[in-house]
Amino acid sequence: MNVRYGFNATLTAKPGMGDRLVDLLSTGLDEGKPAASEHCVVYLVCRSASDPDVVHVTEGWTSEEDHHRIFAGEAAQAIVSQVQDLVAAQSPYTDYVPVAGKAF
Structure with a gap:
């Protein structure tokens, strides 16, 4: 499948909460969660090399509509709610x- 829509987000966790934020965002790949969808073709959770509380998320989707539909679901909204508790700034x-580009 081709990526036709994507986004980047940079999240700054509350001091010392970077590990928890990364762990939580990583659950997005679990079965039944948004990034496990066939419509999510790229899901990268990255940490800043210089600040462990700064986390970057890159997602690539088959379409903007698929992203919004899945993101509006209960599983995605549960993650969003928990993320908000850990984030100081975004x-x-x-x-x-x-x-152009390449993703596996």
Whole structure:
């Protein structure tokens, strides 16, 4: 499947909560969770090399509609609710339409 819609988010966890934030975001890959969907073709959770409380998330989806539909579901909203408790700050949401690249 091709990525036709994606986004980046940078989240700054409350001090010392970076590990918990990474663990929580990683559950998005569990069966029944949003990133396990066939429509989510890229799901990367990355940590800043210089600050363990800064976490970057990159997602690539088959379509914007698929992303919004799945993100509105109960499983995704449960993760969002828990993430909000761990986050001190986040960058503006950056969506995009991929034009070239590679993902497995």
